[in-house]
Amino acid sequence: MTDPRAQAASSAVRARRRRFSRQERLAYLILLPALGTVFVIVTIPFVLVLIQSFSADDGTLIGLRNYSRALGNPLLYEAIRATGVYTLIVLPIEFLLGLTFALLVHRTIKRTGIRAAIYVLAILPLVVPPVAIGVVARLIYAPSYGVLNVILERIGVIHQEIDFLGDPTLAMLSVASVDVWQWTPFVYLVLFSGLQTVPRESVEAAQIDGVTWWTQFIYIDLFYLRPLFLLLLFFRLADVLRVFDHVFILTGGGPGTATQLLSLYMYRVEFKFFDLGQAAALAVVVLVSLSLLYTLITRFLPLERE
Amino acid sequence: MQRITRREFVKRTAVAGAVLTSFPAILEACTTSSSGTNKPSKLVIAAVQGAEDGPLKKVAPMYQSQTGITMEIVEFPYDQLFEKLVTTFQANGSSYDLCMMDDPWMPKFGTMGALQPLDSNFGFTRDSDIPSIVYDVGTWPPPHGPVPPSEQGKSAHLYGITIVGNVEMFMYRKDLATTAPSSWDDVLANAQKFNKSNFYGYVIRGKATNPASSDSLPILWSFGGDIFDSNWKVTLDSTESIDAITFLTQTLKRYAEPGAGNTDAADRDRLIAIGQAFQSTTWPAEVTGVVESQGVSQVIGKMAYIPIPKGPSGKGIGMMGNWLLGIPKGSSNGSAAADFIKWLIQSDNMKTYVQNGGIPTRTSLLNDSTLGQTNPYFPALAQSLAAPPNWRPRTDQWNAVETVYGTAVNQAVSGLKSPKDALTAAATQIRSTMKQAGYPS
Numbered sequence: 001m002t003d004p005r006a007q008a009a010s011s012a013v014r015a016r017r018r019r020f021s022r023q024e025r026l027a028y029l030i031l032l033p034a035l036g037t038v039f040v041i042v043t044i045p046f047v048l049v050l051i052q053s054f055s056a057d058d059g060t061l062i063g064l065r066n067y068s069r070a071l072g073n074p075l076l077y078e079a080i081r082a083t084g085v086y087t088l089i090v091l092p093i094e095f096l097l098g099l100t101f102a103l104l105v106h107r108t109i110k111r112t113g114i115r116a117a118i119y120v121l122a123i124l125p126l127v128v129p130p131v132a133i134g135v136v137a138r139l140i141y142a143p144s145y146g147v148l149n150v151i152l153e154r155i156g157v158i159h160q161e162i163d164f165l166g167d168p169t170l171a172m173l174s175v176a177s178v179d180v181w182q183w184t185p186f187v188y189l190v191l192f193s194g195l196q197t198v199p200r201e202s203v204e205a206a207q208i209d210g211v212t213w214w215t216q217f218i219y220i221d222l223f224y225l226r227p228l229f230l231l232l233l234f235f236r237l238a239d240v241l242r243v244f245d246h247v248f249i250l251t252g253g254g255p256g257t258a259t260q261l262l263s264l265y266m267y268r269v270e271f272k273f274f275d276l277g278q279a280a281a282l283a284v285v286v287l288v289s290l291s292l293l294y295t296l297i298t299r300f301l302p303l304e305r306e
Numbered sequence: 307m308q309r310i311t312r313r314e315f316v317k318r319t320a321v322a323g324a325v326l327t328s329f330p331a332i333l334e335a336c337t338t339s340s341s342g343t344n345k346p347s348k349l350v351i352a353a354v355q356g357a358e359d360g361p362l363k364k365v366a367p368m369y370q371s372q373t374g375i376t377m378e379i380v381e382f383p384y385d386q387l388f389e390k391l392v393t394t395f396q397a398n399g400s401s402y403d404l405c406m407m408d409d410p411w412m413p414k415f416g417t418m419g420a421l422q423p424l425d426s427n428f429g430f431t432r433d434s435d436i437p438s439i440v441y442d443v444g445t446w447p448p449p450h451g452p453v454p455p456s457e458q459g460k461s462a463h464l465y466g467i468t469i470v471g472n473v474e475m476f477m478y479r480k481d482l483a484t485t486a487p488s489s490w491d492d493v494l495a496n497a498q499k500f501n502k503s504n505f506y507g508y509v510i511r512g513k514a515t516n517p518a519s520s521d522s523l524p525i526l527w528s529f530g531g532d533i534f535d536s537n538w539k540v541t542l543d544s545t546e547s548i549d550a551i552t553f554l555t556q557t558l559k560r561y562a563e564p565g566a567g568n569t570d571a572a573d574r575d576r577l578i579a580i581g582q583a584f585q586s587t588t589w590p591a592e593v594t595g596v597v598e599s600q601g602v603s604q605v606i607g608k609m610a611y612i613p614i615p616k617g618p619s620g621k622g623i624g625m626m627g628n629w630l631l632g633i634p635k636g637s638s639n640g641s642a643a644a645d646f647i648k649w650l651i652q653s654d655n656m657k658t659y660v661q662n663g664g665i666p667t668r669t670s671l672l673n674d675s676t677l678g679q680t681n682p683y684f685p686a687l688a689q690s691l692a693a694p695p696n697w698r699p700r701t702d703q704w705n706a707v708e709t710v711y712g713t714a715v716n717q718a719v720s721g722l723k724s725p726k727d728a729l730t731a732a733a734t735q736i737r738s739t740m741k742q743a744g745y746p747s
Contacts (some may be wrong), residue, residue, distance in 0.1 A: 069742060073733075116688040143565020144577065147656030167718050196318050255720035256713055271704040274414070302376045 005236065020083035028055040046287075066277035070269075070285065073278075078257045082172070086261055087240050089176040090183070094236065095229075097180070098187025103217065105188075106195040122185035130182075134249030137178045141165055168258035170249050176260050179248045183239065187232055197223060233297065236247035241290070262286065318381070324652040346639040349377040349633075349646060352391060352402040355381040357591040358470050359406060359631050361664035368658070369649055372498035375642060384408075391634075400636040402667075403643040409443045409628040410708075416446030416465060417456060417702040422633040423463035428644035430464055433668075435653070437692040440468045442669045443688075444630050448700040452538050455744055463575045465524070466630030467647050471590075471667040473690040474524055475683060476627040477597065478585035480610035484684050489616045490528065492551065493585065497561035507561030509586035510554065512719035513570045519712035521587055524625050525552045527696050528617030533711060533736070534699050538745045542711065543726075543733040546553055551554050551725040555718035567720030572596075577604040588616070589627060590665045593683045611683035613690045624695035628667075667691070710735045 020028070050285055071150045081291060109115055127132075140147050141164040152158045207218050224296045244263045247253065252270075253260030266286070270279035342665055348388055359381060365423060366377035382390055391405055395418055407415060415421055424430040425443075430463060432441050434640035442449050444466030447457040479486060480501055487493045497507030511521035526532065531547030547745075559566060563577060575596035577583040581604045588597070593611065612623040631650070633643045649655055653668060660666045665687070671677060672688035698704055703734070714732035718725040 142573065143581075144563055145567055146572070161564045163568075166565045168720075168722060171568075241709045251568065252517075253513045254713070256514065256717035256722045258626050258722075270707060271385065272709060273703075274392055274708070 021034070038172050047193075049280045049283050052276055053284050057276060057278060062277070064280035067285070070278045070281040075257065075260070075265060076282070079262045081258050082258065083241065083261055083262040084100055085172060086176055086179075086243070086259075087237070090179045090240060091233075093180050094184045094187050097184045099185070099191055099225075100186040102191035102195055103221070103225070105192060107213075125182045125185050128182070130245035131249065133178060133182055134246035137174070137250055141174045165251050166255050168255055170253060171259050175247045175250050178250070179240070179243065183236065187236070190228055190232055191225060194225045200226045203288075223271055230297070232252070234294065237293075238290075241286075323400065334463055335523050336471040343448065344641075344728050345373075346375065346642050348378055349403045349639060349643055350378045351379050352387060352394075352405040353379050354387050354408070354629065355383050357595050357663070358472075359376060361659050361662040362406075365655065365659050365664075366499055366651070368655075369646060372649075373645075375646075377481070377646075387674065390419075391415070392418075394636070394666055395614050395634060398636045399634075400638055401533070402634055403637040403639045405634055406469070406628045406634055407624055408466075409466075409630060411680065412446055412466060413448075413454065413700045413704060414702045415632070417454065419466040422635055422637070423465060424467065424633070424642050424644060424647070425464040427640065428633075428648075430467070430644070430648070433651070435670050436468075436651070437669065437691045437694065438692060439626070440471065440628065443626055443628050444468060444632075448697075451640045451697075451700060452536050453533060455538075455746065465630040466672075467651060468628040468630050468667050469610060469650060470629035470665045471672075471687065472615065472627035472629065472665060473522065473687055473695045474587055474589055474627060475686050475690055476612050476614050477588045477593070477609050477683075478612075479605070481608040482584065485587070486610060487615050489622075490525065490618075491666070493615055494553075494558060494561075495571055497558060501561040503689050504582060506563040506577065506583045507585070508558050509569065509574045510562045510566040511569055511571060511574050511586070512555075512561060512566040512716055512717060514716040515709050515712035517570045517712070518715040518719065519708045520625065520627070521734055522551060522554055522715045523696075523698070524555050524587060524614045524623055525617065527623040528614060528619060528621060529553065530617065530619035533707065534701075538740060540733045540737045540740070542714075542728045546619075548726050548729055551715060551718055551729055555715065555725055558720065567716055578609070579603055579605060582603050590683055590687060594663060594681070596683065604611075609682070610687040612694060616713045622693075624690040624693060626695045626697045636710065652728060699738075701743075701745070703739055703745070706739050707736050710739070717722075 053066050054061055054063065055066075079279065105115065105118055105165060109118070139145075143149075143161065143163060143166065146164065149158070149161045152162070162170065164170045201219055203216065206220055211219075242263055243261055244267065247259055247261055247264055252260045253264050266282050269275050269282060338643045351362070353362060359379065362458075362467065363379055364503055366379060369375070387406070388411060391402075391407070391411070394401055396417065408741045422428075430439070441464060445462050445464050447453045447460050447462055449462055476487075476493075478496065479500070480486075485495055487496055490629075493508065499507070501507030506542075509518045521667065526547055529546050529550030531544060531550045533547075561567060562572075563583065569587070571592055574583075574586055574588075575592050578586065578588075579596050579602060588611070593609075594690050598606055598608055600606065616622040627737045631647050633640050635644060650659065651667075653670065656664070656666050656668055656676075657674075658670060660681070666672055666677075666684075669688055669692070672684045672691070674684075701709065710732050714723075714728040717723040717728045722728075725732070
């Protein structure tokens with residue numbers, strides 16, 4: 001005679017199995033390696049950082065002291081301000097230029113060969129190492145031997161050197177220009193590929209109705225590009241928060257702290273000051289803030305295609 | 307013959323394989339002494355990439371051929387070496403048997419207890435031909451000056467031996483000025499005298515953080531200012547400190563290159579080497595690497611090198627930037643690593659090291675006229691070491707302090723803040739940092 005409790009347990013297991021079809025179980029099985037990898041390389045480090053953010057260097061728990069130190073440091077707010085300014089400069093310019101180039105090429109260039117050549121040219125800035133870009137940019141903007149000053153002097157635009165990297169506003173514009181140069185092609189490539197997906201019938205129907213260039217752009221092209229804008233916003237926002245190399249090489253965060261972006265500040269706290277607790281607290285604060293920001297973007301911006 | 311099942315066969319093969327493959331490891335574990343006194347087949351050195359480790363790379367094969375010990379030099383850029391060493395020490399890793407260390411790192415490593423004492427463990431003693439300050443800089447806790455609160459009362463030991471005797475000096479165009487500037491007033495007078503269109507009277511290395519800090523500290527000290535007093539009280543906002551930074555960032559800046567707030571060592575060397583500047587502070591590696599380098603410089607033989615000129619305090623104080631060799635605690639080859647250091651600082655071997663571009667610490671070599679012909683800065687370096695120079699404050703918080711101070715000087719150089727405002731703000735910030743770290747600031 002079988003135990004009724006064992007019978008009940010085995011029927012519960014069978015019921016659970018029935019809840020997932022064979023296909024679903026297979027799907028979860030296939031997902032397991034990917035989820036496992038995410039767990040190992042994302043979840044575990046995050047938990048460790050979280051623990052570190054509540055600990056002193058010797059591992060003893062100290063509550064919120066690291067957070068209070070991190071949030072009480074005026075340099076953090078200067079870094080947030082610099083990052084905000086940088087973002088507000090580079091993102092609109094990159095989006096506007098990328099969209100303009102994409103529309104221009106899409107509407108005016110029909111030859112496949114020329115399009116392919118433009119594609120290759122657009123890829124180039126994306127594959128150049130950021131350190132190399134920083135060094136080249138320094139040769140352009142540096143005081144006394146920078147190419148830009150020499151050219152401007154030769155053509156008579158200026159008579160005295162401009163201190164591109166020593167003036168806070170110009171230094172910010174200089175580091176931002178490097179970002180714009182490197183990442184506008186990425187925006188162009190994404191939006192250009194988006195324009196290829198616009199159904200030809202819709203465009204032809206609109207043209208038969210006699211719509212203007214602008215109306216076609218607003219009501220047809222932009223409609224199909226909206227999800228890509230969201231994607232680009234996510235990617236570029238994440239990239240901007242990681243910007244490091246060319247700023248480090250060009251200005252080192254100076255003059256003063258004018259171009260000390262959040263990434264540069266966090267690098268210094270972690271690897272120059274070796275203040276691991278404060279760096280961990282900063283990382284958690286930034287991560288939580290970004291998650292909130294991304295949630296807000298996805299919830300409130302009407303960028304999804306309906 | 308007894309037949310075995312397939313499962314049994316697999317099981318027995320696995321056991322036999324495991325025993326055979328682990329045998330060499332077991333054997334090695336049984337024969338290797340934990341004291342590290344046995345001769346290893348290889349020593350691994352973590353080194354800084356650049357002019358500082360170049361000569362070391364050249365002489366290491368000589369040691370290899372004499373002893374049969376393979377010398378492996380693993381190079382890292384400056385910042386990465388520090389990060390690598392700290393993380394290795396935190397894990398008590400045994401990746402490196404020797405490590406090159408910039409002298410401001412000693413407080414961090416000393417506080418961490420990351421290194422093996424060279425005196426008590428390996429019998430290192432002071433050599434009268436090497437200035438005391440060179441040994442002092444490798445000693446922890448520091449034998450003079452303020453000691454971090456956590457280190458007070460600990461017995462001092464030698465943890466590092468200098469292999470690059472860097473001290474910050476001063477250089478000027480001797481073909482233009484017949485007498486050497488003996489004071490910062492003379493420096494200012496010369497800057498004013500020789501400054502003209504496209505030729506700068508003085509070069510300020512004013513890029514934010516470390517460059518601005520390194521460039522200004524000798525002036526700060528020579529004016530009687532400092533970052534801390536002998537009790538770790540912050541004195542960066544004292545009258546002397548403000549006067550010193552005002553002198554550099556306002557008075558001397560009138561005759562300096564444009565964009566001084568973004569000038570680093572390479573930019574300074576370029577200006578000097580192409581004959582567009584009269585004078586500046588300098589480090590030995592800049593002299594050998596650029597200013598006196600054949601095929602690079604247009605001013606070879608035109609530069610003179612002297613110790614840092616005197617300030618209102620009556621002293622001219624250079625800054626140490628020694629590179630030391632130490633033995634990480636995690637290394638199990640301590641004895642062999644110590645033998646290598648002893649070999650390297652022997653007079654004859656150090657001479658070979660110098661002939662390969664090394665910067666010596668032995669007074670006899672610094673005053674050797676033959677070596678001086680190819681290294682015109684050696685006499686100035688000997689005088690600077692004998693003076694003696696200052697080291698950067700011996701605190702494990704130095705990186706944070708230097709960043710705050712170097713940013714403040716950069717703000718003053720760039721005209722973003724007055725020297726007084728910049729230093730007052732920096733002093734407040736440093737006080738807060740030091741207080742949080744347990745210092746009586």
